[in-house]
Amino acid sequence: MCRIGAIKSRKYLHPSKALKLMRSQQKGHDNSGFAMVMQDLGGVFENYKDLPILSLACTDEGMRIADNILHEAGFVRIMQWAPETHPREWLKIEPMPNYIFLVLQYPKSYKYASKEEKEELLVDIRLKIRKALEVNDEGFVYSFWPDVLTLKEIGDPTDIGEYFGLWEENDELRAKIITAQCRQNTNYDIVRYAAHPFFLQGYTALANGENTFYEKNRDFQKKLYKGYIGFESDSQCFLYTLHYVHKILKWPLMYYKHVITPLPFEEIELREDREVLKKIRASLAHLEINGPNTIIGVLPDGTVFTCCDSKKLRPVVVGYTDDTAIITSEVTGINEILPDRDWEQDIYPNEREMVVINNDLEVQRWQQ
Amino acid sequence: MATMRVNELAKDDLFWQIEYKHDRCTLCGRCVAACPFKAIEARVERRRKVISDDITPNPKVIFQTVPVIKQVVDEYNFCRGCGICEKVCPNDAIRPVRNPDHRFQAKYRSVTGDPFKRGGRNNLVTSARTLDKIKIGRISQMTDPSLDAQRHTFDLLAPFGRVLPPQEIPFEIKDGKLVERENTPPVRWIYPIIIGDMSIGALSWRMWEALAIATAYLNEEAGIPIRMCSGEGGVPVRLLKSRYLKYMILQIASGHFGWNRIINAMPDMVEDPAGILIKIGQGAKPGDGGLLQAKKVAKHIQEIRGVPKADLLSPPNHQGLYSIEESVQKMFLSFNAAFKFRVPVAIKVAASATSVSVYNNLLRDPYNIVGGFFLDGIDGGTGAAHEISLDHTGHPIVSKLRDCYLAAVHQGKQGQIPLWAAGGMGKGWNLAADAFKMICLGANGIFTGKLMLQLAGCVGNDNGKCNACNTGLCPVGICTQNPVLVKRLDIDKVAENIVNYFLSVDHELKKLMAPIGNSSLPVGRSDALIATDKAVADRLKIQYAC
Ligand code: SF4
Numbered sequence: 001m002c003r004i005g006a007i008k009s010r011k012y013l014h015p016s017k018a019l020k021l022m023r024s025q026q027k028g029h030d031n032s033g034f035a036m037v038m039q040d041l042g043g044v045f046e047n048y049k050d051l052p053i054l055s056l057a058c059t060d061e062g063m064r065i066a067d068n069i070l071h072e073a074g075f076v077r078i079m080q081w082a083p084e085t086h087p088r089e090w091l092k093i094e095p096m097p098n099y100i101f102l103v104l105q106y107p108k109s110y111k112y113a114s115k116e117e118k119e120e121l122l123v124d125i126r127l128k129i130r131k132a133l134e135v136n137d138e139g140f141v142y143s144f145w146p147d148v149l150t151l152k153e154i155g156d157p158t159d160i161g162e163y164f165g166l167w168e169e170n171d172e173l174r175a176k177i178i179t180a181q182c183r184q185n186t187n188y189d190i191v192r193y194a195a196h197p198f199f200l201q202g203y204t205a206l207a208n209g210e211n212t213f214y215e216k217n218r219d220f221q222k223k224l225y226k227g228y229i230g231f232e233s234d235s236q237c238f239l240y241t242l243h244y245v246h247k248i249l250k251w252p253l254m255y256y257k258h259v260i261t262p263l264p265f266e267e268i269e270l271r272e273d274r275e276v277l278k279k280i281r282a283s284l285a286h287l288e289i290n291g292p293n294t295i296i297g298v299l300p301d302g303t304v305f306t307c308c309d310s311k312k313l314r315p316v317v318v319g320y321t322d323d324t325a326i327i328t329s330e331v332t333g334i335n336e337i338l339p340d341r342d343w344e345q346d347i348y349p350n351e352r353e354m355v356v357i358n359n360d361l362e363v364q365r366w367q368q
Numbered sequence: 369m370a371t372m373r374v375n376e377l378a379k380d381d382l383f384w385q386i387e388y389k390h391d392r393c394t395l396c397g398r399c400v401a402a403c404p405f406k407a408i409e410a411r412v413e414r415r416r417k418v419i420s421d422d423i424t425p426n427p428k429v430i431f432q433t434v435p436v437i438k439q440v441v442d443e444y445n446f447c448r449g450c451g452i453c454e455k456v457c458p459n460d461a462i463r464p465v466r467n468p469d470h471r472f473q474a475k476y477r478s479v480t481g482d483p484f485k486r487g488g489r490n491n492l493v494t495s496a497r498t499l500d501k502i503k504i505g506r507i508s509q510m511t512d513p514s515l516d517a518q519r520h521t522f523d524l525l526a527p528f529g530r531v532l533p534p535q536e537i538p539f540e541i542k543d544g545k546l547v548e549r550e551n552t553p554p555v556r557w558i559y560p561i562i563i564g565d566m567s568i569g570a571l572s573w574r575m576w577e578a579l580a581i582a583t584a585y586l587n588e589e590a591g592i593p594i595r596m597c598s599g600e601g602g603v604p605v606r607l608l609k610s611r612y613l614k615y616m617i618l619q620i621a622s623g624h625f626g627w628n629r630i631i632n633a634m635p636d637m638v639e640d641p642a643g644i645l646i647k648i649g650q651g652a653k654p655g656d657g658g659l660l661q662a663k664k665v666a667k668h669i670q671e672i673r674g675v676p677k678a679d680l681l682s683p684p685n686h687q688g689l690y691s692i693e694e695s696v697q698k699m700f701l702s703f704n705a706a707f708k709f710r711v712p713v714a715i716k717v718a719a720s721a722t723s724v725s726v727y728n729n730l731l732r733d734p735y736n737i738v739g740g741f742f743l744d745g746i747d748g749g750t751g752a753a754h755e756i757s758l759d760h761t762g763h764p765i766v767s768k769l770r771d772c773y774l775a776a777v778h779q780g781k782q783g784q785i786p787l788w789a790a791g792g793m794g795k796g797w798n799l800a801a802d803a804f805k806m807i808c809l810g811a812n813g814i815f816t817g818k819l820m821l822q823l824a825g826c827v828g829n830d831n832g833k834c835n836a837c838n839t840g841l842c843p844v845g846i847c848t849q850n851p852v853l854v855k856r857l858d859i860d861k862v863a864e865n866i867v868n869y870f871l872s873v874d875h876e877l878k879k880l881m882a883p884i885g886n887s888s889l890p891v892g893r894s895d896a897l898i899a900t901d902k903a904v905a906d907r908l909k910i911q912y913a914c
């Protein structure tokens with residue numbers, strides 16, 4: 001089973017926190033991978049908040065291909081950072097030759113472009129690079145967005161941490177929001193794109209479970225937006241629905257839960273907003289999910305939330321202090337990172353609930 | 369040598385031959401009285417008998433005239449194999465026996481110069497149905513626990529009405545919540561099985577009433593929100609003015625029969641009907657209009673339909689409609705307007721090579737006014753039709769339903785015009801399995817007709833038994849207006865059987881949803897299915913398993 005976690009803090013944190021969060025839940029995952037998305041970056045990226053960062057794992061040829069595409073589109077490289085790697089023979093990891101995080105300046109022609117135009121450009125370019133890299137298996141591009149970087153690797157999470165030197169805290173790599181998953185997606189092939197967290201235009205989602213409505217979700221999502229591609233994992237559907245409901249339809253976040261796990265009709269009928277809920281249920285029937293799931297999501301503004309399937313068939317717990325909040329699969333993870341919190345405040349969300357943590361670290365419980 | 373007329377109809381030409389045991393018969397006459405087709409009659413025969421009256425044997429021959437039951441041999445009063453005579457005979461003295469070497473349809477046509485007509489379904493299909501070659505093969509295991517059919521709740525409801533894509537719903541955000549700015553097309557959430565359109569006229573009033581009672585009972589007592597379609601030809605005014613109208617989908621076909629009554633009753637309606645179904649075509653005799661023969665146009669039918677006693681032919685097309693766009697404009701708009709846009713309006717077409725184009729076109733309908741696409745395949749059939757149409761025209765439903773669904777997927781518009789499909793549903797007696805598989809293939813729900821008749825006591829089957837729905841002499845009172853025959857039907861019993869059947873279907877549907885771990889209908893979840901036939905798997909784009 002996947003173990004997932006999200007840390008949100010007022011302070012910039014080092015990814016070692018995420019590794020520790022995951023390691024204590026180790027018995028629950030199969031050591032087939034580790035992946036994380038860092039948002040609201042500090043360290044070497046702190047001064048580039050508005051500039052998009054491309055997260056890339058690739059061969060030398062892949063690097064050249066990406067460079068060409070970026071150059072052709074008019075992007076200018078501002079800064080490049082790569083983690084120092086520590087190859088050892090005994091490490092269980094299948095690394096790529098290069099891990100690169102490129103900070104880029106938008107093309108000149110976009111000087112007066114709107115936020116939306118820039119956002120579309122980033123998706124277009126990422127998809128273009130992805131496609132070009134796929135031709136000869138030259139690499140993977142995970143995210144292309146301001147203030148966000150993504151790392152995904154196949155292997156034992158402890159060893160992955162070792163390889164990238166992530167167990168030692170330093171000032172280079174830091175973020176206020178870190179989401180992480182241990183274990184690759186094992187339902188299908190082990191491919192890097194299949195690892196959570198999934199990211200699109202400022203939205204991050206990761207899930208523990210199985211989406212039995214995967215086929216319905218995918219068939220519907222394929223037509224909704226150009227960025228809904230890949231579908232290497234059934235959990236990607238949760239990200240796309242989040243993006244669709246919140247970014248494209250511009251509905252308030254609470255409707256995400258109404259879309260993926262609609263209330264039973266009996267309960268809908270008792271509510272004042274029944275007509276709205278029935279409309280949503282009819283219109284987005286193909287985005288409903290079924291099957292056991294816990295989802296953690298992050299919005300572009302830094303809001304972090306969690307919710308479950310309609311039967312609450314997968315665990316999740318939320319623990320927090322004044323300056324840090326954690327959502328993760330098992331409480332052992334939180335105990336490791338926040339041993340001194342008031343554990344009586346821990347929240348085990350129910351099947352009708354969303355737990356939402358805003359930028360003031362306020363923890364809210366929304367009932368569906 | 370006696371003369372012989374080889375061209376005359378003989379007993380061995382008939383579908384069914386009466387096997388009569390003279391020695392068991394007490395001549396009670398019940399069989400003759402019960403046979404509605406006058407296919408048997410009491411006659412006398414001259415019999416040679418050897419008797420001996422003496423103490424010692426002294427045989428002598430006498431000739432006696434004895435009464436017997438004889439099969440009628442003619443093109444009109446022929447035995448339908450319904451077995452009613454056998455059912456009523458207290459002494460097992462009579463029964464019909466299928467004649468595998470019959471040549472009746474050839475004889476009938478060559479003598480009468482008239483196409484052979486009958487009721488029932490297609491008689492030619494002998495192999496297993498497509499749905500029987502499909503299994504529910506994706507069972508939840510450890511990682512995605514299956515549900516408990518008894519303990520968990522299931523949402524077994526399907527939409528009926530035009531479903532808008534989310535960006536077209538007139539939502540605005542007020543205080544962080546979505547509210548509707550204006551009205552949208554009506555959508556009703558109903559049970560995914562509809563009792564299909566069978567008209568009052570084709571059915572006896574008792575049969576029709578039994579269906580209506582079962583529908584009301586299922587809704588009000590059993591909590592199963594099933595709907596029934598009236599069929600063409602109107603509805604009793606009493607029902608139109610009653611609160612039970614909300615369970616009725618009113619049908620209009622090309623004959624427009626009964627609609628003046630419906631329109632006249634509108635001011636007195638206390639409830640809106642469940643929907644309007646515009647019938648363009650039906651699957652049992654695609655391309656043909658309806659036909660209610662004069663002998664079935666009894667007085668009450670004349671009243672409901674507002675017609676004299678005559679053959680009632682619905683034309684094969686809606687006059688004046690020559691394109692899909694026109695049909696949208698004229699029919700849908702007018703019928704929506706009639707009920708002030710509060711009642712979903714759907715369309716029923718016969719499955720055909722062209723149905724996908726029709727569906728594609730409707731999906732692009734700019735008025736958002738088509739509330740359902742009812743697709744009717746061959747293998748349905750409740751009423752009378754030309755045999756040639758029943759057996760040789762039409763399109764099986766399963767692949768056509770799938771094509772329509774995938775066409776909608778291709779447009780990214782699945783679910784916007786709910787798909788309802790029928791044609792042989794429940795033919796293997798298991799409606800829940802058929803419904804479930806069709807839903808996984810993309811249907812929102814199904815409708816069913818013939819099975820309802822069979823639950824009511826129709827003695828017909830798909831091998832040519834009975835199938836006399838066209839004669840107006842249904843031996844069990846289901847599709848006849850003959851008062852004597854209609855009385856054979858026990859309304860309450862029929863309603864009870866139908867209710868019970870649906871209770872079991874409801875339970876069985878849950879028993880199928882639970883193992884795949886779904887608490888709502890798995891529309892389009894074809895990954896839950898496997899086909900044991902490669903061709904079926906390829907055609908329907910589902911997994912092949914062997
Ligand atoms: S089987 Fe039916 S049609 Fe034939 S003789 Fe008996 S009652 Fe009449």
Ligand code: SF4
Pocket residue numbers: 450487488821825826827828829833834835836837838841842843844845846847
């Ligand atoms: S019993 Fe009645 S309904 Fe059934 S096939 Fe015969 S005539 Fe038709």
